[in-house]
Amino acid sequence: MSYEPADRDSAVLLAIHASRALAAGGQTDMVWGHASIRDPGGRGAWMKSAGWGLEEIDAGKIVLVSPDGAVLDSGAAEGEGPRHIEGRGRRAAAHRVPDPHRDHGGAA
Numbered sequence: 305m306s307y308e309p310a311d312r313d314s315a316v317l318l319a320i321h322a323s324r325a326l327a328a329g330g331q332t333d334m335v336w337g338h339a340s341i342r343d344p345g346g347r348g349a350w351m352k353s354a355g356w357g358l359e360e361i362d363a364g365k366i367v368l369v370s371p372d373g374a375v376l377d378s379g380a381a382e383g384e385g386p387r388h389i390e391g392r393g394r395r396a397a398a399h400r401v402p403d404p405h406r407d408h409g410g411a412a
Contacts (some may be wrong), residue, residue: 315341319350319366327358349374
């Protein structure tokens with residue numbers, strides 16, 4: 305499996321797998337973070353929609369968020385889309401950003 309999505313479906317699948325990986329690491333509460341995947345068309349990032357725990361994520365709970373935070377696909381974004389997209393803009397090779405909201409003040 306490539307970690308650089310070729311199309312919409314592979315971006316959604318990568319977001320699902322990343323969410324499940326974070327959940328497997330104990331990040332099961334919906335406040336403990338999310339992952340984002342760069343949209344192959346350059347429209348923004350694919351990430352889990354708001355209100356769901358990482359262990360609950362499936363294709364219907366993944367949304368596309370524009371660089372300004374607008375949801376371009378169905379669902380409600382986490383509100384952190386612009387931060388994920390901005391960070392990716394600084395590094396063209398960064399196709400995914402995990403964002404585990406750690407339960408302590410240290411760096412993740």
